[in-house]
Amino acid sequence: MDLSTFPYLQNNYAPVDSEQDWSSADLRVEGEIPQALVGAFMRNGANVAYQPNHYVYPLDGDGMIHGVYFKDGKVEYKNRWVDTHHLQTERKHDRMIYGSVGKLLPVPEEIIAAGGAPHPVRNTANTNVLQHGGKLMALWEGGFPHELNNDLSTVGLFDYDGMLRPGDALTAHPKVCPDTGDLISCTQRLDSPIYLVQIIGKDGKHKKTIPYEFERRGIIHDLQITENYVIIFYAPAFHSIEKALRGENPFEWEPEKGTQIVVIPRDGGSEPDIYETDAFFSWHFCNGFERDGQIILDYVWINSIPFTQAQGTGVEKQPRRMYRMTLDEATKTVVSNEQFSDVFCEFSRIDERRMGKDYRFGFAASSNHDWEGIHGYNCTGRFDFKTGETTLCDYGFDANAGEPVYVANPESDREEDGWVMCYVYNPGEGQFLSIVSAGDFAAGPIARVYVPTRIPNGFHANWMQDLTL
Numbered sequence: 001m002d003l004s005t006f007p008y009l010q011n012n013y014a015p016v017d018s019e020q021d022w023s024s025a026d027l028r029v030e031g032e033i034p035q036a037l038v039g040a041f042m043r044n045g046a047n048v049a050y051q052p053n054h055y056v057y058p059l060d061g062d063g064m065i066h067g068v069y070f071k072d073g074k075v076e077y078k079n080r081w082v083d084t085h086h087l088q089t090e091r092k093h094d095r096m097i098y099g100s101v102g103k104l105l106p107v108p109e110e111i112i113a114a115g116g117a118p119h120p121v122r123n124t125a126n127t128n129v130l131q132h133g134g135k136l137m138a139l140w141e142g143g144f145p146h147e148l149n150n151d152l153s154t155v156g157l158f159d160y161d162g163m164l165r166p167g168d169a170l171t172a173h174p175k176v177c178p179d180t181g182d183l184i185s186c187t188q189r190l191d192s193p194i195y196l197v198q199i200i201g202k203d204g205k206h207k208k209t210i211p212y213e214f215e216r217r218g219i220i221h222d223l224q225i226t227e228n229y230v231i232i233f234y235a236p237a238f239h240s241i242e243k244a245l246r247g248e249n250p251f252e253w254e255p256e257k258g259t260q261i262v263v264i265p266r267d268g269g270s271e272p273d274i275y276e277t278d279a280f281f282s283w284h285f286c287n288g289f290e291r292d293g294q295i296i297l298d299y300v301w302i303n304s305i306p307f308t309q310a311q312g313t314g315v316e317k318q319p320r321r322m323y324r325m326t327l328d329e330a331t332k333t334v335v336s337n338e339q340f341s342d343v344f345c346e347f348s349r350i351d352e353r354r355m356g357k358d359y360r361f362g363f364a365a366s367s368n369h370d371w372e373g374i375h376g377y378n379c380t381g382r383f384d385f386k387t388g389e390t391t392l393c394d395y396g397f398d399a400n401a402g403e404p405v406y407v408a409n410p411e412s413d414r415e416e417d418g419w420v421m422c423y424v425y426n427p428g429e430g431q432f433l434s435i436v437s438a439g440d441f442a443a444g445p446i447a448r449v450y451v452p453t454r455i456p457n458g459f460h461a462n463w464m465q466d467l468t469l
């Protein structure tokens with residue numbers, strides 16, 4: 001592949017070309033792996049399999065999952081592409097067939113006639129990987145999820161027993177309610193402005209749908225739950241499928257419209273409340289909760305949608321910071337929306353036992369220096385909402401650190417007693433999975449699991465408690 005013209009396929013954004021299985025004998029461990037860890041750390045991300053026609057941002061790459069499995073203090077590693085119909089079609093013809101989100105290509109009739117995936121938008125299955133309702137799934141916000149086996153082989157598309165109809169797109173950012181075990185998710189459609197909150201029980205069965213109709217379909221990536229609400233940011237960011245099909249820039253940013261905060265009752269019993277504020281964009285919430293008639297939202301703020309159709313415009317150099325927003329439920333107003341920390345960050349996560357509840361720590365991939373060209377993250381940040389402090393675990397100037405995942409210590413309810421894991425690639429040091437004590441962040445990793453092959457920068461990760469091979 002010639003990747004030279006694609007800024008987001010350089011350095012540690014470049015794909016790997018093979019699937020690997022590394023046993024514990026192949027994985028060098030520095031430090032001590034906590035014996036209580038039983039499960040798997042898995043991360044999804046873009047890994048193009050064939051020469052792309054256009055690649056603005058990693059949202060266009062084929063999904064590949066990298067997993068490190070823990071049992072009895074031992075570790076194993078696997079990486080696998082998600083075996084989607086689109087990727088199967090390209091493999092069958094041994095070439096790129098499907099275009100990018102920003103520049104779609106018509107699918108040749110002979111490809112469809114030969115059983116190829118007919119839809120021009122590739123189901124990349126590249127955004128998240130999640131265990132819920134007894135299933136392991138690769139998620140992508142433009143379509144159906146793919147069910148996976150524990151060994152990362154692909155079972156196929158999953159429709160939640162008919163909940164998803166053709167054309168439905170399930171979010172890659174559902175939240176699990178720590179009290180009920182419900183998965184709070186949503187579906188949207190390219191051809192409709194209707195947003196459907198979907199509540200799925202801990203048994204994986206669909207329980208309830210709550211509809212909300214926007215005037216116009218927006219780019220809505222994440223959602224947040226609190227005790228009583230599902231909350232989304234409706235930024236003035238839109239994607240025009242008509243423009244994409246004409247080869248024009250399909251991404252639209254209309255800041256004069258401002259950003260709405262849509263607060264939807266989780267019981268579906270009354271209309272949502274809408275809070276208005278100045279325009280901003282956000283990919284990710286950190287957490288949210290209710291307190292004394294207010295709703296507190298912590299999230300990563302960006303000044304506008306971070307890309308256009310042009311190559312290299314997916315620039316993460318654009319300012320992004322941890323913010324705290326406070327909403328007043330009585331007056332339906334935004335009381336404040338303030339920067340919490342001046343550290344550049346993205347991919348914010350928490351101790352998921354505190355999802356929707358008051359909490360102390362947020363964690364995010366972070367940077368402590370300016371980057372040339374394409375941006376990256378060389379640290380993991382810990383944002384302490386009790387003290388106001390931000391602490392960085394610094395992996396070195398050239399390191400690439402991925403989304404951090406909080407892994408609860410099964411023997412403790414304290415946030416301080418868990419661990420924070422992320423993949424780190426440092427050109428001089430190699431590839432490793434970092435394990436940091438959540439309560440002693442500045443001390444650096446307590447263990448590093450070195451993987452002989454590189455893991456490209458990617459998107460979202462999760463800890464799969466008790467999932468083993």
Ligand SMILES: [Fe+2]
Pocket residue numbers: 173221283284459460
């Ligand atoms: Fe995301």
